Amino acid sequence: xxxxxxxxxxxxxxxxxxxxxxxxxxxxxxxxxxxxxxxxxxxxxxxxxxxxxxxxxxxxxxxxxxxxxxxxxxxxxxxxxxxxxxxxxxxxxxxxxxxxxxxxxxxxxxxxxxxxxxxxxxxxxxxxxxxxxxxxxxxxxxxxxxxxxxxxxxxxxxxxxxxxxxxxxxxxxxxxxxxxxxxxxxxxxxxxxxxxxxxxxxxxxxxxxxxxxxxxxxxxxxxxxxxxxxxxxxxxxxxxxxxxxxxxxxxxxxxxxxxxxxxxxxxxxxxxxxxxxxxxxxxxxxxxxxxxxxxxxxxxxxxxxxxxxxxxxxxxxxxxxxxxxxxxxxxxxxxxxxxxxxxxxxxxxxxxxxxxxxxxxxxxxxxxxxxxxxxxxxxxxxxxxxxxxxxxxxxxxxxxxxxxxxxxxxxxxxxxxxxxxxxxxxxxxxxxxxxxxxxxxxxxxxxxxxxxxxxxxx
Numbered sequence: 001x002x003x004x005x006x007x008x009x010x011x012x013x014x015x016x017x018x019x020x021x022x023x024x025x026x027x028x029x030x031x032x033x034x035x036x037x038x039x040x041x042x043x044x045x046x047x048x049x050x051x052x053x054x055x056x057x058x059x060x061x062x063x064x065x066x067x068x069x070x071x072x073x074x075x076x077x078x079x080x081x082x083x084x085x086x087x088x089x090x091x092x093x094x095x096x097x098x099x100x101x102x103x104x105x106x107x108x109x110x111x112x113x114x115x116x117x118x119x120x121x122x123x124x125x126x127x128x129x130x131x132x133x134x135x136x137x138x139x140x141x142x143x144x145x146x147x148x149x150x151x152x153x154x155x156x157x158x159x160x161x162x163x164x165x166x167x168x169x170x171x172x173x174x175x176x177x178x179x180x181x182x183x184x185x186x187x188x189x190x191x192x193x194x195x196x197x198x199x200x201x202x203x204x205x206x207x208x209x210x211x212x213x214x215x216x217x218x219x220x221x222x223x224x225x226x227x228x229x230x231x232x233x234x235x236x237x238x239x240x241x242x243x244x245x246x247x248x249x250x251x252x253x254x255x256x257x258x259x260x261x262x263x264x265x266x267x268x269x270x271x272x273x274x275x276x277x278x279x280x281x282x283x284x285x286x287x288x289x290x291x292x293x294x295x296x297x298x299x300x301x302x303x304x305x306x307x308x309x310x311x312x313x314x315x316x317x318x319x320x321x322x323x324x325x326x327x328x329x330x331x332x333x334x335x336x337x338x339x340x341x342x343x344x345x346x347x348x349x350x351x352x353x354x355x356x357x358x359x360x361x362x363x364x365x366x367x368x369x370x371x372x373x374x375x376x377x378x379x380x381x382x383x384x385x386x387x388x389x390x391x392x393x394x395x396x397x398x399x400x401x402x403x404x405x406x407x408x409x410x411x412x413x414x415x416x417x418x419x420x421x422x423x424x425x426x427x428x429x430x431x432x433x434x435x436x437x438x439x440x441x442x443x444x445x446x447x448x449x450x451x452x453x454x455x456x457x458x
Contacts, residue, residue, distance in 0.1 A: 008046050011054040012039060021061060026068055034067040041420075050409060066422070078424040079445050083399055083437025085351045086256075086389030090426065092289045092296070093389075094347035095328055099294070102331035107324045125326060126311075132333045136259055137274045137284075139301035143310055144288070144329060145319035151285040151298030152184050152253050154319055156218075158310040159249055159283070161189035163215025168201040168233065169194045171220035181220050181253075190215060203234040206242055217243045219281070221255040236271075240280020249282040249306055256391045257286025257299065259336045260343075265352050267392055273301060282306055288325075290389040293348035294332035295325045352387060354439050356398040362438040363400040369450050370402065373457050379403040385439040397439065405433040408457070421452035 015035050022031045038060060045051035080090050095103075116123035126143055133142040145151050156165065165185050172194065174180040185192050193214065196205040206217060217239060236252070243250040258272045276284055283306050288297030298319075300310065310316060321329075335342045343349050363380045370378045381403050384396035404427075406414060411432045418425040418434065425448075427434040436449070 004052075005046055008051065008054055009043060012042060013055075013057055013060065015039065018057075018061060018064060021057075022064060022068075031064075031068065035064050038063045038067050048413065050413065076424065078426050079448065080440040081425055081427045081436035083383070083385035083401070083428070083435075083439050084388040085348060085385065085440060086290050086387060086391060087440075088389060093293045095295065096293070096332065096335060096345045096347060098335060098345055099328050099331040102327055103324060106327045111323060111327075113323045113326070125320070125323075128326060128330055129333070132330065132337070133299075133301055136333060136336055137301050138277055139273075139284075140304040141302070141307035143300040143307055143316070144321050144326065145298045145300070145316070146321055146325075147289075147296055148253070148255065148285055148287040148298040149184070150319045151300045152181075153188055154298075154310055154313060154315055155251055155283055155285060155300060155306075156185055156188035156190055156216075157315055158313045159251070159306060160185075160215035163190055164193040164211065164213045165190045165216050165218050166193045166195055166206055166209050166214060167218045167220065168196045168205075170196065170198045170201060170231075170233075171218075171222060173220065173222050181218075185218075199230055200232045201234070202232065203238050203242065206234070206239065210246055214246070214248060216249045216251050219250070219252040221253060236276060236279040236281065240282075243282070244280070249303075250280060251283045252276050252281040252285070254284055254286040256290035256292075256389060257284070258291055260339060260349075262291075262352075262392075266397075267352075267387075267395055270392075277302065287389075288329055288332070291348065291387075291391050292332065293346035295328040297321055297325055297329055299329075351439055352397065354397075354399075356382075356400070359398075359400040359438045362441070362443065363402050365443070366436070366438065366441070366446050366449065367402050369446060370404075370453060373453055375406050375408045375457050376453060377403075377405045379405075381435075383435065383437065385437055399437055399439045401438065402436040403433045404436065404453075406457075414456070417456045418452060421455070423448050423452070425449060425452055 015032065018035050019031060022035070042051065042055065042060070078090060080087055086092050112123070114123050114125050129142050129144065133139055145154055167181065167185070172182050172192070182192055193209050195201055195209045219236070219239065240250045254273065254276065258270055261272065263269055273284055273286060281302065283300065283302035285298060285300050286292070288294040288299055300307065332346065335345050343353060367378050367380050370376065381401050383399050383401045385399040386396060404414065405411065409417065411429045411434055415427050415429055415434050418427055427436055429435070
């Protein structure tokens, strides 16, 4: 370590000296932690050579104060510059402005969550969704739990306990977070009866596997996993006919449920919830926080006789949603009553629907704001975005990015500094540069990005 570096490090005051000058309104432990973090960051800058001047105590106290304010809550807003629309690490789908209005109107006040206003007696929290789900999907009834994994678990626990579940070998998948269909089936009290092969499953495979122990036929959407080439699977209508002829329910785990046809976005065909119900599925499960664009939830729709069995399952009490999720989900579903309204108001659909030209226009505007910054190279490049959340894994969306680089910082260090901004900015690194994908960045976030980079390059 050079004498110059040692001299700069020696100018750093001790933790105890700084603590004596910090606002006493902050808990001692919290103030100490923030102070230690700031000093560690500054030492790192000196050692890496990005800081070459001595420190002023007032400057350090200002950084500690900023750290304390930022650390008020652990869960914080970030700017998603990755281009992945449904980003699991960043909270998946954004809620709409109209959903926010509904949350403010209901969740911060008493509500009729489990009160029937017509007769003044206790009601069901799920009744608030029945009417709207009927209109959107044609389902007889609905239940909502905390995520789709829980939905599948509740369905199987209620309908297939101590029986066999017929499922194609090609659909025995793991979809993330170690959520494995075989494990869910066995943990719900059922047993797996594998049919067909990995790439081909015929209707006759299901017919041959039927026994007196069979409790249901299960279809599973493979989400972020695809088998292509020499493949075959029976039509849902044929599978439904087989199930019903044997007095069995046909259960369909759609994963990321769709209420609209996504082909106008240039995406391949995927069936909507209404379509699979119309084709004979008795129970369908799907997520609320993926392509639907709502809060995290597992939505179960289908025939009333099966939903009623789930309502009597003691597991439902442990998996049920709270008033905020229910309110946000109802508001999101209401947008789909008018397809044009949904496309304009659901952020997930807005971002997926952005054209290449839209992304280029936003990239040009952001780049023009950042160009004057000294020591920062700013370029615009054509690239691709991902939908994310296990949806359309093989399909990329054309986009434009603002590409940042600097001789002053490596790509990794610049990414870290952006992540440590007052509002963290999350980028992706490629070709030793930081990429900001304009598909997932709103115009309102441009000034925040500029301010963060001005702070970094001051």
